[in-house]
Amino acid sequence: MEARAELFQPIEPSEEVAYAFARPATTYWRDAWRRLRQNRMAMIGLAVIVILFSLAIFGPLFSPYSYSDQDLTPTGINQPPSLKHWFGTDALGRDLFVRVLYGARISLSIGVFASLIILVIGVTYGGISGYFGGKIDNVMMRIVDVLYGIPTLLIVILLMVVFKPGLKNIMIAIGATYWIGMARIVRGQILSLKEQDYAMAAVALGASRRRILFRHLIPNSIGPIIVTATLSIPEAIFTEAFLSFIGLGVAAPMASWGVLASEGLNGLRSYPWQLLFPGLAICLAMLAFNFFGDGLRDALDPWMRR
Amino acid sequence: MMLLSVSDLHTSFFTYAGEVKAVDGVSFSIEEGEAVALVGESGCGKSVTALSIMGLINPPGKILSGSIDFGGRNLLGLSERELQRIRGNEIGMIFQDPMTSLNPVLSIEAQLMEGLRLHQGLRGRAARKRAVELLEMVGIPSPAQRLKQYPHQFSGGMRQRVMIAMALSCQPKLLIADEPTTALDVTIQAQIFELMKDLQSRFGMAIILITHDLGVVAGLARKIYVMYAGRIVESGPVDRVYYKPKHPYTWGLLGSVPRLDDTAKRRLVPIKGQPPDLLAPPSGCAFSPRCRYAMKICLLERPAFSACGDEVGHEVACWLEHPGAASVLPRLADGGVAR
Amino acid sequence: MLRYLIRRLVSMLIVLWVIVTVTFALMHAIPGGPFTAEKALPPSIQKNLEARYHLNDPLLKQYFDYLKNLLRWDLGPSFKYEGRTVNDIINEGFPVSAQLGLVAVAISLLVGIPTGIISALCRNRWQDNVAMFLATIFVSVPNFILASVLMLVFALKLRWFPAAMWGEPSQVVLPALSLTGFPTAFISRLTRSSMVEVMEQDYIRTARAKGLSRSAVVIKHALKNALIPVVTYLGPLLAAILTGSFVVENIFAIPGLGRHFVTSIYNRDYTVILGVTVFYSVLLVVLNFIVDLTYAIIDPRIKFSDTGKE
Numbered sequence: 001m002e003a004r005a006e007l008f009q010p011i012e013p014s015e016e017v018a019y020a021f022a023r024p025a026t027t028y029w030r031d032a033w034r035r036l037r038q039n040r041m042a043m044i045g046l047a048v049i050v051i052l053f054s055l056a057i058f059g060p061l062f063s064p065y066s067y068s069d070q071d072l073t074p075t076g077i078n079q080p081p082s083l084k085h086w087f088g089t090d091a092l093g094r095d096l097f098v099r100v101l102y103g104a105r106i107s108l109s110i111g112v113f114a115s116l117i118i119l120v121i122g123v124t125y126g127g128i129s130g131y132f133g134g135k136i137d138n139v140m141m142r143i144v145d146v147l148y149g150i151p152t153l154l155i156v157i158l159l160m161v162v163f164k165p166g167l168k169n170i171m172i173a174i175g176a177t178y179w180i181g182m183a184r185i186v187r188g189q190i191l192s193l194k195e196q197d198y199a200m201a202a203v204a205l206g207a208s209r210r211r212i213l214f215r216h217l218i219p220n221s222i223g224p225i226i227v228t229a230t231l232s233i234p235e236a237i238f239t240e241a242f243l244s245f246i247g248l249g250v251a252a253p254m255a256s257w258g259v260l261a262s263e264g265l266n267g268l269r270s271y272p273w274q275l276l277f278p279g280l281a282i283c284l285a286m287l288a289f290n291f292f293g294d295g296l297r298d299a300l301d302p303w304m305r306r
Numbered sequence: 307m308m309l310l311s312v313s314d315l316h317t318s319f320f321t322y323a324g325e326v327k328a329v330d331g332v333s334f335s336i337e338e339g340e341a342v343a344l345v346g347e348s349g350c351g352k353s354v355t356a357l358s359i360m361g362l363i364n365p366p367g368k369i370l371s372g373s374i375d376f377g378g379r380n381l382l383g384l385s386e387r388e389l390q391r392i393r394g395n396e397i398g399m400i401f402q403d404p405m406t407s408l409n410p411v412l413s414i415e416a417q418l419m420e421g422l423r424l425h426q427g428l429r430g431r432a433a434r435k436r437a438v439e440l441l442e443m444v445g446i447p448s449p450a451q452r453l454k455q456y457p458h459q460f461s462g463g464m465r466q467r468v469m470i471a472m473a474l475s476c477q478p479k480l481l482i483a484d485e486p487t488t489a490l491d492v493t494i495q496a497q498i499f500e501l502m503k504d505l506q507s508r509f510g511m512a513i514i515l516i517t518h519d520l521g522v523v524a525g526l527a528r529k530i531y532v533m534y535a536g537r538i539v540e541s542g543p544v545d546r547v548y549y550k551p552k553h554p555y556t557w558g559l560l561g562s563v564p565r566l567d568d569t570a571k572r573r574l575v576p577i578k579g580q581p582p583d584l585l586a587p588p589s590g591c592a593f594s595p596r597c598r599y600a601m602k603i604c605l606l607e608r609p610a611f612s613a614c615g616d617e618v619g620h621e622v623a624c625w626l627e628h629p630g631a632a633s634v635l636p637r638l639a640d641g642g643v644a645r
Numbered sequence: 646m647l648r649y650l651i652r653r654l655v656s657m658l659i660v661l662w663v664i665v666t667v668t669f670a671l672m673h674a675i676p677g678g679p680f681t682a683e684k685a686l687p688p689s690i691q692k693n694l695e696a697r698y699h700l701n702d703p704l705l706k707q708y709f710d711y712l713k714n715l716l717r718w719d720l721g722p723s724f725k726y727e728g729r730t731v732n733d734i735i736n737e738g739f740p741v742s743a744q745l746g747l748v749a750v751a752i753s754l755l756v757g758i759p760t761g762i763i764s765a766l767c768r769n770r771w772q773d774n775v776a777m778f779l780a781t782i783f784v785s786v787p788n789f790i791l792a793s794v795l796m797l798v799f800a801l802k803l804r805w806f807p808a809a810m811w812g813e814p815s816q817v818v819l820p821a822l823s824l825t826g827f828p829t830a831f832i833s834r835l836t837r838s839s840m841v842e843v844m845e846q847d848y849i850r851t852a853r854a855k856g857l858s859r860s861a862v863v864i865k866h867a868l869k870n871a872l873i874p875v876v877t878y879l880g881p882l883l884a885a886i887l888t889g890s891f892v893v894e895n896i897f898a899i900p901g902l903g904r905h906f907v908t909s910i911y912n913r914d915y916t917v918i919l920g921v922t923v924f925y926s927v928l929l930v931v932l933n934f935i936v937d938l939t940y941a942i943i944d945p946r947i948k949f950s951d952t953g954k955e
Contacts, residue, residue: 041781149660151929153888154922155667161918162671217891238787245789245892246907265793265896272797279790286785292780361851386859394856401854406847409871411945420865421855456945472855 042295761836
């Protein structure tokens with residue numbers, strides 16, 4: 001294209017033009033959500049979680065059986081899966097499908113509530129330690145270091161032996177022992193955020209300590225907190241199942257997945273479905289939470305360099 | 307004698323957001339024993355250019371086109387194996403952050419002797435002796451003891467000296483220094499540059515100095531290339547470009563550097579705006595959105611290089627140099643750096 | 646390095662003391678706890694207990710007696726089995742568990758680490774995707790479920806391996822595989838992410854700029870750095886295998902300490918529970934300390950540092 005004279009006219013460079021070619025900003029959350037959506041396994045995990053919760057809450061309403069209806073006739077006990085009993089029946093003739101659904105209620109609520117307890121204790125402890133820093137932080141972290149060396153499953157077992165098995169006790173026992181990981185992460189986040197420039201800028205502008213804590217530090221720590229809380233759920237589900245397997249789980253007649261699996265073990269040779277279905281439920285739940293939690297972690301990771 | 311000649315190099319990064327054109331048509335050359343500087347702000351593509359020369363661009367980056375002629379061979383056409391024989395051997399490179407550029411779990415000895423063993427076949431006592439000589443050469447006291455130590459036991463300036471020793475261990479013809487002193491104290495900076503100057507004259511080595519700090523360039527380099535948004539906008543002998551810069555970006559760079567000897571109270575004049583998003587570089591001149599003197603044609607078409615008047619070797623890529631702009635110039639002059 | 650080790654040693658002693666005290670408190674001091682409740686026990690055992698534990702003494706004296714006995718490594722008689730002491734049970738069961746555990750640890754490391762490395766080097770290619778997919782699955786399958794499935798498929802249906810008992814090499818396979826499922830998967834994920842992080846470090850770029858071949862860069866520069874976080878995971882790995890042994894030994898009827906422990910829980914054999922818990926804790930804490938030592942030796946930043954900072 002020939003350079004014509006009129007093209008050599010000056011233009012008024014304005015602010016808008018100067019910034020026009022810069023990329024439009026997206027917020028951190030929108031970006032993270034986009035990345036999460038692109039993660040297929042994480043989305044599948046989320047879908048499974050939603051399905052499991054729906055089944056747990058509404059499933060038993062649609063079943064013709066209750067979890068305690070027994071049928072002790074020879075044609076009732078230990079039946080393989082059929083159209084009448086989708087998951088078959090157990091040694092007392094109870095419909096396994098509905099029992100697994102009730103088990104979902106118990107196992108999932110243990111997972112969620114224990115995770116909540118972990119969240120509350122961990123965030124409080126880690127938050128205080130990280131925020132105040134200095135000597136308080138030192139002492140609190142020394143305590144955590146010591147506690148970290150204690151084999152947690154053993155302590156949970158010990159607690160359950162002494163305080164008798166039961167739904168509430170399990171949630172408390174798990175929550176009271178597994179909060180340490182969360183506390184460390186929260187404290188680490190707050191410490192590194194405190195160092196960052198914008199926090200100092202806020203201080204320089206005269207923001208009060210409370211304002212700094214609530215408007216800056218906590219919202220920016222939420223990412224790792226959510227990830228850790230999500231990943232605590234499969235840990236809690238596993239621990240409960242483990243405890244049930246060694247006889248320290250929830251008390252009868254309540255049956256969590258762990259109890260069902262443990263009962264199913266007895267009939268493994270002849271009636272494998274009695275173990276397989278509850279076992280499958282446990283694995284599915286843990287898989288779903290793990291995939292989703294992993295996806296969350298990848299999506300919320302601050303994306304450097306690029 | 308021409309040592310290295312880069313022609314129309316294009317290197318891009320294919321990210322999930324799109325293609326980032328980090329190097330968008332860069333050409334320059336360097337003679338044997340010559341020191342040149344590649345300057346520009348962060349993100350302008352100078353480091354990527356250097357890494358392209360070394361063939362160290364990893365996915366998602368890719369060198370798209372162009373040629374890099376080194377000693378008669380096109381580096382872009384060489385196999386990885388052949389490049390490995392050149393790296394550390396004929397071309398050495400030192401990097402910006404000496405704290406992270408040395409392997410923390412290997413001793414200095416191991417890291418120094420690696421290159422010697424690989425390219426010169428030295429082993430055992432002979433290699434160790436040479437390593438001690440190298441440490442002496444870069445000014446590390448008690449070299450024999452320090453050889454056994456680990457990077458975390460050295461200070462920042464000393465680590466950079468070790469890096470230089472490593473890069474020079476096989477006496478390369480070309481040293482690429484990517485922001486060698488950015489992470490160091492000002493006083494240490496001076497020492498490192500003295501060292502580099504000294505070594506350059508001793509070994510007749512060519513140096514490509516990459517930096518965003520205009521102050522350090524003058525002491526070492528003779529030619530300067532100013533880069534912006536993946537392109538070279540001005541090039542020439544250092545004193546020419548510094549005293550009679552032709553490109554508005556260069557004016558901005560020089561104008562925004564505070565001067566100690568400035569007695570008059572002058573405001574620091576930062577360049578308005580931000581560097582362009584390399585995902586969607588502007589058509590036309592990359593600097594036009596921020597240029598006070600932009601004309602319509604600047605937004606439409608990329609300017610070619612043109613020589614600056616009668617000055618030898620001084621070139622600029624700017625439409626203001628074009629004869630068509632001559633009539634407009636009086637209207638543009640508004641008290642910026644005098645032309 | 647010395648300061649680091651001393652700090653770790655002190656930490657270890659404090660942890661041991663806390664565990665021992667907590668177990669004592671749980672067993673003796675909680676109202677409704679085993680030693681305070683009036684339970685119907687066979688008179689001979691009741692007599693043994695009273696003689697041994699001086700249950701009518703003030704709590705503090707009981708505590709010091711307890712500590713004294715621990716230092717002599719006397720863990721007391723069993724609550725439920727006349728004539729057997731806790732030490733007997735441990736001596737009988739632990740060697741078996743140790744054998745099984747060692748096999749499991751070996752598999753975890755020998756399979757997990759190379760898998761992680763290969764995954765990292767073939768990032769986002771099919772090797773990586775397959776390996777990490779499998780790893781996430783095995784991280785989510787509880788060891789008792791894995792054990793049951795393995796037993797069902799390979800022992801009961803296919804009859805390739807025996808379903809129970811101990812004594813022959815073939816009886817090690819299924820239990821060991823059940824135990825390593827989770828640890829192997831975890832180690833391979835950990836190794837992969839560690840390796841990926843290392844490969845992005847500046848010193849790797851420096852190594853390549855020196856002209857080293859890709860494999861030389863991986864082996865000489867990347868590996869050592871990448872394995873350091875894996876070493877620190879060894880502690881939790883051992884704990885996972887140890888606790889896993891409770892259920893796996895139960896399922897496969899292996900006469901190891903884990904099985905005795907579970908049986909004692911069913912029976913509410915409190916002295917055994919208490920004693921074995923203390924034993925396990927001591928074991929884990931000491932092993933953790935050894936791991937810390939190893940870490941200090943292989944990381945020169947700890948080895949040659951006066952501050953001992955981690």
